[in-house]
Amino acid sequence: MPDGCISPECSSGVQWNHLLANSDQIPGHTWRSKDREEDPDHTEIPDPRTLTDDELKAALLHHGVKAGPIVGTTRAVYEKKLKKLLQPDESGKVNGAEKAVVYSDSEEEEEEEVEEEEQKADGEEEVEESVCTESEKQTAEQTDLAKQESSQAKLPYQNGSFPYLQCFMPSSRLHARPTSNRESKSKWNSRNAVKSSERSRSRCKEIPVGISRASSVDQHSGLGSGVPSGSQSVMSNGCSSFSSQAFSITQMVKEMESRSLISSSTDADRELNVSNVQEHRSQPIRLQIADRMKNQSVYYTPQDSPHKWGAQPPQEPMKDIIKEIFPETGTTPTGIHATRRRPIKGAAQRPVQYGYPATPVSPATLERREMERRRVPIRIQILVFLIMACILYFIYVNLEDICVVLLDSLNQGFDSEDGYSLQAETEDTQVVSGQD
Amino acid sequence: MSSTSQKHKDFVAEPMGEKTVMALAGIGEVLGKRLEEKGFDKAYVVLGQFLVLKKDEELFRDWLKDTCGANVKQQGDCYGCLKEWCDAFL
Numbered sequence: 001m002p003d004g005c006i007s008p009e010c011s012s013g014v015q016w017n018h019l020l021a022n023s024d025q026i027p028g029h030t031w032r033s034k035d036r037e038e039d040p041d042h043t044e045i046p047d048p049r050t051l052t053d054d055e056l057k058a059a060l061l062h063h064g065v066k067a068g069p070i071v072g073t074t075r076a077v078y079e080k081k082l083k084k085l086l087q088p089d090e091s092g093k094v095n096g097a098e099k100a101v102v103y104s105d106s107e108e109e110e111e112e113e114v115e116e117e118e119q120k121a122d123g124e125e126e127v128e129e130s131v132c133t134e135s136e137k138q139t140a141e142q143t144d145l146a147k148q149e150s151s152q153a154k155l156p157y158q159n160g161s162f163p164y165l166q167c168f169m170p171s172s173r174l175h176a177r178p179t180s181n182r183e184s185k186s187k188w189n190s191r192n193a194v195k196s197s198e199r200s201r202s203r204c205k206e207i208p209v210g211i212s213r214a215s216s217v218d219q220h221s222g223l224g225s226g227v228p229s230g231s232q233s234v235m236s237n238g239c240s241s242f243s244s245q246a247f248s249i250t251q252m253v254k255e256m257e258s259r260s261l262i263s264s265s266t267d268a269d270r271e272l273n274v275s276n277v278q279e280h281r282s283q284p285i286r287l288q289i290a291d292r293m294k295n296q297s298v299y300y301t302p303q304d305s306p307h308k309w310g311a312q313p314p315q316e317p318m319k320d321i322i323k324e325i326f327p328e329t330g331t332t333p334t335g336i337h338a339t340r341r342r343p344i345k346g347a348a349q350r351p352v353q354y355g356y357p358a359t360p361v362s363p364a365t366l367e368r369r370e371m372e373r374r375r376v377p378i379r380i381q382i383l384v385f386l387i388m389a390c391i392l393y394f395i396y397v398n399l400e401d402i403c404v405v406l407l408d409s410l411n412q413g414f415d416s417e418d419g420y421s422l423q424a425e426t427e428d429t430q431v432v433s434g435q436d
Numbered sequence: 437m438s439s440t441s442q443k444h445k446d447f448v449a450e451p452m453g454e455k456t457v458m459a460l461a462g463i464g465e466v467l468g469k470r471l472e473e474k475g476f477d478k479a480y481v482v483l484g485q486f487l488v489l490k491k492d493e494e495l496f497r498d499w500l501k502d503t504c505g506a507n508v509k510q511q512g513d514c515y516g517c518l519k520e521w522c523d524a525f526l
Contacts, residue, residue, distance in 0.1 A: 068490040077489065077499045 048079035048086075056082060444513065447479075448520045455479045462506065462513030470504035486518045493519075
């Protein structure tokens with residue numbers, strides 16, 4: 001038997017006869033001699049089913065697979081394996097995807113890197129890669145587009161990786177992106193420090209409030225109903241499923257939509273909103289953040305930023321505003337700040353319907369605190385109960401002596417009046433107790 | 437990391453003897469019937485197949501999928517069960 005001679009071109013005559021003989025012995029195998037005869041030149045990849053056991057084993061060995069005995073039950077498996085080996089690229093990815101699917105349930109971050117980078121969209125791949133390089137690209141894009149107002153809202157839609165990477169570029173960025181990035185950050189996996197997460201936390205709290213505020217402002221300004229409705233829906237979603245860090249994709253999308261709607265009506269927004277709120281800037285881009293900055297002053301203890309808002313002239317460049325928003329960040333030469341973010345659950349190619357609170361949610365923490373408050377009293381109650389039980393037990397055991405003591409004290413209290421009767425009673429009780 | 441089921445523990449605890457195919461971890465009634473129809477009526481027959489495939493995980497999984505239509509989890513359970521049994525008794 002020729003080893004390694006797989007191609008049908010070699011020793012074709014002998015092979016055909018042998019294969020014919022073999023096919024009779026092996027039931028259930030389709031015989032494709034006609035196909036082979038018709039296309040001997042096209043098929044460089046032989047059909048594993050037409051090979052003999054030894055040839056199949058040799059073929060597998062040729063691909064580096066040490067096959068076991070090829071018997072009736074194992075033949076099908078080895079044929080399949082050989083097919084997979086003869087189509088290396090596609091099958092390899094398929095297997096990787098399957099295995100990734102198997103293990104993706106249990107793990108969060110690492111599996112995506114290993115198996116799914118090739119298969120995921122570009123946006124996700126960029127998330128996996130280092131942020132610095134991506135953010136550099138993003139800065140170049142953004143500086144070019146910084147002056148374009150309408151395109152800002154569209155950018156998040158254009159580039160899938162866009163929203164994720166801009167949190168690390170506060171200096172040269174515009175406001176709208178970091179907010180959207182924060183929301184999306186909370187959804188997608190990346191490795192960032194807790195600092196940025198805290199930052200995002202504080203900001204994310206303000207976003208739904210800011211949206212509500214923006215809606216009210218818009219209503220006053222007489223904008224279209226689409227904006228407030230969308231923003232209100234976002235607010236309701238934010239309030240209902242609100243957690244400091246977890247945002248749903250739906251919220252993020254609605255946020256983007258509301259932002260796009262806001263940015264779309266450029267001139268009208270400018271005039272009306274500026275008239276209503278003095279601190280707002282003329283540009284709608286700043287307006288979005290301006291609403292939120294104002295919300296900070298309205299709903300939360302005023303920080304330095306609101307005061308700075310009024311002090312600064314409206315024509316200040318974006319950098320100051322961004323520095324106000326992120327007062328904690330220092331300045332770096334490249335303006336890139338990479339901070340670790342908390343890992344996000346549920347990002348393994350599964351849409352997250354609602355937020356998974358990895359850390360205690362505020363309502364949950366309140367409940368826990370209440371429980372903890374109650375737990376201590378329960379133990380104290382148990383202790384008190386046990387103490388009372390012991391006291392009662394002692395009283396029950398020493399009832400006689402206690403009665404004597406009590407009655408003697410009563411006798412001392414009552415000198416003349418009822419003294420005799422008490423004494424008589426004590427005598428009676430003593431007699432009774434003595435009898436017992 | 438998946439923890440082993442009670443079925444797995446029971447199977448691995450002692451020699452399989454004449455146990456049926458349903459005693460294997462991951463093989464329930466439906467899969468067990470399909471295996472029996474194919475001729476694998478006892479657990480040791482499946483063990484035989486497992487050994488003939490040289491205890492190779494991928495091959496055994498593929499075979500199991502082709503023979504009785506087991507899903508990934510069931511394949512894994514059965515493979516792990518047999519592998520551990522072999523480590524203990526073979």
